[in-house]
Amino acid sequence: xxxxxxxxxxxxxxxxxxxxxxxxxxxxxxxxxxxxxxxxxxxxxxxxxxxxxxxxxxxxxxxxxxxxxxxxxxxxxxxxxxxxxxxxxxxxxxxxxxxxxxxxxxxxxxxxxxxxxxxxxxxxxxxxxxxxxxxxxxxxxxxxxxxxxxxxxxxxxxxxxxxxxxxxxxxxxxxxxxxxxxxxxxxxxxxxxxxxxxxxxxxxxxxxxxxxxxxxxxxxxxxxxxxxxxxxxxxxxxxxxxxxxxxxxxxxxxxxxxxxxxxxxxxxxxxxxxxxxxxxxxxxxxxxxxxxxxxxxxxx
Amino acid sequence: xxxxxxxxxxxxxxxxxxxxxxxxxxxxxxxxxxxxxxxxxxxxxxxxxxxxxxxxxxxxxxxxxxxxxxxxxxxxxxxxxxxxxxxxxxxxxxxxxxxxxxxxxxxxxxxxxxxxxxxxxxxxxxxxxxxxxxxxxxxxxxxxxxxxxxxxxxxxxxxxxxxxxxxxxxxxxxxxxxxxxxxxxxxxxxxxxxxxxxxxxxxxxxxxxxxxxxxxxxxxxxxxxxxxxxxxxxxxxxxxxxxxxxxxxxxxxxxxxxxxxxxxxxxxxxxxxxxxxxxxxxxxxxxxxxxxxxxxxxxx
Numbered sequence: 001x002x003x004x005x006x007x008x009x010x011x012x013x014x015x016x017x018x019x020x021x022x023x024x025x026x027x028x029x030x031x032x033x034x035x036x037x038x039x040x041x042x043x044x045x046x047x048x049x050x051x052x053x054x055x056x057x058x059x060x061x062x063x064x065x066x067x068x069x070x071x072x073x074x075x076x077x078x079x080x081x082x083x084x085x086x087x088x089x090x091x092x093x094x095x096x097x098x099x100x101x102x103x104x105x106x107x108x109x110x111x112x113x114x115x116x117x118x119x120x121x122x123x124x125x126x127x128x129x130x131x132x133x134x135x136x137x138x139x140x141x142x143x144x145x146x147x148x149x150x151x152x153x154x155x156x157x158x159x160x161x162x163x164x165x166x167x168x169x170x171x172x173x174x175x176x177x178x179x180x181x182x183x184x185x186x187x188x189x190x191x192x193x194x195x196x197x198x199x200x201x202x203x204x205x206x207x208x209x210x211x212x213x214x215x216x217x218x219x220x221x222x223x224x225x226x227x228x229x230x231x232x233x234x235x236x237x238x239x240x241x242x243x244x245x246x247x248x249x250x251x252x253x254x255x256x257x258x259x260x261x262x263x264x265x266x267x268x269x270x271x272x273x274x275x276x277x278x279x280x281x282x283x284x285x286x287x288x289x290x291x292x293x294x295x296x297x298x299x300x
Numbered sequence: 301x302x303x304x305x306x307x308x309x310x311x312x313x314x315x316x317x318x319x320x321x322x323x324x325x326x327x328x329x330x331x332x333x334x335x336x337x338x339x340x341x342x343x344x345x346x347x348x349x350x351x352x353x354x355x356x357x358x359x360x361x362x363x364x365x366x367x368x369x370x371x372x373x374x375x376x377x378x379x380x381x382x383x384x385x386x387x388x389x390x391x392x393x394x395x396x397x398x399x400x401x402x403x404x405x406x407x408x409x410x411x412x413x414x415x416x417x418x419x420x421x422x423x424x425x426x427x428x429x430x431x432x433x434x435x436x437x438x439x440x441x442x443x444x445x446x447x448x449x450x451x452x453x454x455x456x457x458x459x460x461x462x463x464x465x466x467x468x469x470x471x472x473x474x475x476x477x478x479x480x481x482x483x484x485x486x487x488x489x490x491x492x493x494x495x496x497x498x499x500x501x502x503x504x505x506x507x508x509x510x511x512x513x514x515x516x517x518x519x520x521x522x523x524x525x526x527x528x529x530x531x532x533x534x535x536x537x538x539x540x541x542x543x544x545x546x547x548x549x550x551x552x553x554x555x556x557x558x559x560x561x562x563x564x565x566x567x568x569x570x571x572x573x574x575x576x577x578x579x580x581x582x583x584x585x586x587x588x589x590x591x592x593x594x595x596x597x598x599x600x
Contacts, residue, residue, distance in 0.1 A: 034401075034500070037394075037397075037398050040394060040395075040398065041395070041398050041399075041406065041409050042409075044391070044395060044409075044413065044471075045409055045412055045413070047468065048412060048413060048415060048416060048468070048472075049412065050431075050438070051427050051428065051431050051468070052415060052427075054427070054430070054431050054437075054438065054441075055427045055430070055431075058430065066436065067436065070440075070441050071436050071437055071438070071440050071441035072438065072441030072442060073441070111323075112323040112324040112327060113324055115320040115321065115323065115324065116320065116321040116323075116324035116325065118316060118320060119316050119317070119318060119319075119320035119321040120321060122316050123316050123317075123318060123320075123321075125318050127318045127321075128318050128321055131318075131321050131324075131325050134325070134328070134333070135324075135328065137578075138328060138332055139581070140525060140577060140578050140581030140582070141332075141336065141574055141577055141578060142525065142528040142529050142550070142573050142574060142576075142577040143332055144528075144529050144531060144550055144573075145336075145339060145550075145553070145570035145571070145573040145574045145577070146332065146335035146336055146338070146339050146570065147553075147554070147557075147570075148338075148339060148342055148557050148563050148566055148567050148570060149334070149335035149336075149338030149339050149341075149342060149567075150331065150335050151349070151558075152338065152342070152353075153331075153334075153335065153338075168327075168331055169331045169332075171327050171331070172327045172328050172330065172331030172332045173331070173332065175324050175327060175328050175332075176328070179324065204316035204317065204320070208316070208320070229417065229418075232420070233419070233420035233421065233422075233423075234420075235420065235421055235422050235531075235532035235535075235536075236531055236532060236554075239532075239535075240554075240558060250420070251420040251421070251422040251423070251532070252422070254420070254422045254423055254426055255422050255426075255536055258426055258536075265430050265436065268426055268430070269426070269427065269430060272419075272423045272426055272427055275420065275423055276418055276419050276420075276423055279418040280415075280418055283414070283415075283418055287411060290414075291410065291411070291414065291476065294473075294476050294480075
């Protein structure tokens with residue numbers, strides 16, 4: 001165990017950057033092109049793209065066109081009627097509900113997880129060790145197995161069919177993985193920085209916000225995005241904890257659209273496109289941050 | 301960890317207050333640990349979801365354990381877990397290695413590979429339901445009778461369709477994990493191998509694979525434990541059918557509790573789910589060996 005026998009000379013350990021620039025030139029350059037790998041890569045692209053293409057193309061067809069035209073061909077006369085139909089069916093409300101639940105879950109989850117990660121990494125008490133172990137255990141447990149007690153708690157608290165009913169368990173379920181990733185990154189912040197700040201008379205509270213937060217920002221963003229994806233696309237909690245259209249979130253609305261429009265497949269697929277569009281816009285804008293953050297966050 | 305200078309030891313001992321971890325701990329206890337205990341308690345009761353909860357001894361357990369549907373659900377879950385792993389693990393690993401290469405086109409492909417992660421499971425299920433329609437989907441569009449089967453109505457085929465759609469949705473995430481893992485392998489290892497005259501395939505098996513050991517364990521754990529949570533996708537895609545062909549354990553739990561209104565039996569199924577999840581996670585960690593942080597440093 002090299003790490004245990006290392007002599008603790010306070011050396012200036014560099015903080016590992018989250019987004020690593022490619023550290024090596026790929027070997028294939030020296031072997032000539034990797035034809036097999038390239039073929040596989042393009043094949044997987046086709047597998048990814050064909051369903052997406054089909055959804056978009058079909059969503060632009062009218063119902064008659066859907067039944068008569070070739071399913072894989074673009075429509076002769078593209079129509080936006082399906083999108084209009086979806087938008088007229090309270091899409092904006094479902095969108096707003098999803099936004100409230102996502103922001104309302106991710107922000108508190110980040111806040112409490114960050115504070116916990118700081119305490120776990122910097123603290124030495126046995127209580128914090130137990131807390132950390134409990135969170136690690138939480139990673140192994142399929143938390144969805146707890147939906148029945150959660151349903152009972154939410155109904156007893158008279159929160160059934162409210163957005164808060166979705167937010168509370170979402171925060172709790174986001175905590176284990178958030179604490180794990182954040183504390184992994186926080187361990188890389190050199191101890192000397194904390195010590196010098198402490199010598200300057202800084203409290204832990206001040207060090208947390210002025211040193212730990214700036215140093216772990218990539219991890220905070222990663223965890224935020226990861227949790228936001230999970231909550232935004234979540235289906236099970238909305239299914240069991242909400243009922244009325246007033247509290248419906250987007251994934252659940254897709255399911256109900258499917259029931260309402262049943263034979264109007266193009267309209268259902270237009271709803272799929274509209275529900276995905278917000279995330280696609282975010283992805284296009286923050287692509288680099290998102291990909292590098294997720295790769296770094298999970299391969300630690 | 302040990303420190304030599306007296307001042308730093310004092311600083312370490314002070315540490316931040318455990319209270320910083322309290323909010324996260326409170327959330328997690330309230331909405332994850334207490335429900336976890338609750339699910340065990342409810343498995344010894346009978347409850348229809350609305351009325352009184354009555355203590356009912358082992359009757360829920362008797363119901364669940366003698367019901368052939370439970371055994372079938374376990375079998376379906378095991379099959380989907382096994383096939384998902386067999387399909388996803390090699391594809392993600394190879395794509396991860398592929399996208400970690402420096403070439404521009406690979407980076408562009410990696411951007412597109414990510415798209416399925418933006419879709420909710422409900423959206424993916426609805427898209428594939430339309431795409432797999434024998435009359436108006438992919439098969440009809442390409443004029444390939446082989447692809448125009450009743451994919452979701454044939455109880456022999458449907459399991460593999462579910463495995464495929466799950467892979468479509470989750471391979472991108474694991475590709476990211478592997479991509480990050482590959483990028484952490486020191487380039488010097490490849491250069492040394494190059495000098496020794498190792499070919500591309502030799503390098504893959506003698507450097508890349510062993511160096512990815514911990515990434516493989518992380519990804520596999522997430523894959524296997526995660527397959528206990530495939531609920532929403534299967535719920536929307538097949539509803540567990542045809543018959544019981546894709547009725548996974550979590551889906552069986554939901555249908556027992558919220559459709560058949562037998563919360564006691566559903567809780568017993570929840571307990572089974574938790575036990576399987578924890579056992580699998582422990583097994584995988586044991587296989588991977590302990591103290592991965594230390595060994596990871598050693599590897600680098």
